Amino acid sequence: MTKKPSKVPVQKEKHGLSKVEKVAIPIIVIIAIWAVYSFTQPTPTSSTLSVTYSSTPSLSQSSSAPDFTLQTVSSSGLTGQSVTLSSFRGKVVLLEFMEPWCPHCQRMASVLDSLYSQYGSSNVVFISVAGPWNGATSDDAANFIRNYGTSWVYAYDSSGTVFSEYGVQSTPTFVVIGKDGSVSTTFTGEQTSDTLSGAISAAING
Numbered sequence: 001m002t003k004k005p006s007k008v009p010v011q012k013e014k015h016g017l018s019k020v021e022k023v024a025i026p027i028i029v030i031i032a033i034w035a036v037y038s039f040t041q042p043t044p045t046s047s048t049l050s051v052t053y054s055s056t057p058s059l060s061q062s063s064s065a066p067d068f069t070l071q072t073v074s075s076s077g078l079t080g081q082s083v084t085l086s087s088f089r090g091k092v093v094l095l096e097f098m099e100p101w102c103p104h105c106q107r108m109a110s111v112l113d114s115l116y117s118q119y120g121s122s123n124v125v126f127i128s129v130a131g132p133w134n135g136a137t138s139d140d141a142a143n144f145i146r147n148y149g150t151s152w153v154y155a156y157d158s159s160g161t162v163f164s165e166y167g168v169q170s171t172p173t174f175v176v177i178g179k180d181g182s183v184s185t186t187f188t189g190e191q192t193s194d195t196l197s198g199a200i201s202a203a204i205n206g
Contacts (some may be wrong), residue, residue, distance in 0.1 A: 057172050059167060059186060065095075065177045066165040070129065071138070072153035073143040078138050086181065088125045092203040093177040094196070096128040097168045100140040104190050105172045109148035111193050113120050116152050119200055126152035131171070178203045 069084040082206060087094065096112065098105035116126050128150070130141035138156040143152060157163055174187040176199045179183070184203040187195065 031195070040169060059098040059175065059183045061183055061185065063183050065093075065175065065181055065183050066162070068157075068162045068165070070162065071158055072140045073130065073145065073154040073156050075142055077142045078156065083127065083153055085127070085177075089181050090099075090179050091123045091125050092184075092200060093125045093178060094119075094200060095166075095174075095175040095177060096126075097131065097163055097166065097171060098128055099131055099133055099171045100136050100144040101134060102171045106144075106148070108143075108172050108190055109150055111191070111196070113148070113150060113201070114193055115196055116150075118197070120152070122204070124200060124204070128152065128154045129157050129162055130154060131152050131157050131160055131168075133160065174199075176200060176203050178206055 040087070064086065067084070067086045069082050072079045072081050072083050085095075085161065094112075094115070096105075096108075098108075112126065112128075120126065130136065130138070130144070141154055141156055144150075166173070170188055172189070174191060174196065175183060176185040176196075178184045185199040187199070
């Protein structure tokens with residue numbers, strides 16, 4: 001007597017996602033969304049922060065540095081006194097254009113402090129001109145001085161006029177002015193101590 005072959009149970013295919021797939025798919029989607037977002041964003045500048053003052057061309061080397069008179073700022077706020085650039089004729093001037101909220105300017109504070117300790121008594125004048133962009137006030141400049149312990153001259157350009165005259169388009173901007181009042185060198189963005197020191201020394205010996 002022939003026996004009927006026994007039936008082998010057939011396993012039905014599961015159509016659901018595995019645990020690994022359930023975890024991996026959302027991660028892949030998130031990565032894809034992040035990649036698309038990052039690709040469409042403008043690339044930030046690593047060394048400068050753009051401002052939108054007048055588009056006056058930047059100063060050329062050897063041109064006369066525009067004179068100005070601005071109110072000075074201390075750690076307590078406006079001092080009631082002023083500083084005039086031309087009063088330092090015969091000395092080298094390191095002029096910094098900055099904004100108190102600018103992270104690059106904040107990082108440069110220690111660099112300038114080191115240079116000020118090196119050159120402050122060698123007929124080199126340090127002047128930082130703080131602008132009003134993004135609502136920055138003289139009180140913000142005073143707060144900056146307190147936070148970073150800086151001790152050279154700070155002035156507040158309330159109208160942004162001096163920024164415009166010097167063609168400043170980003171912060172920080174540095175202008176090294178020779179003893180004769182002419183522009184020796186200009187730099188935009190964060191600079192090393194050696195770079196600025198070299199420019200100052202060249203102006204002293206020029």
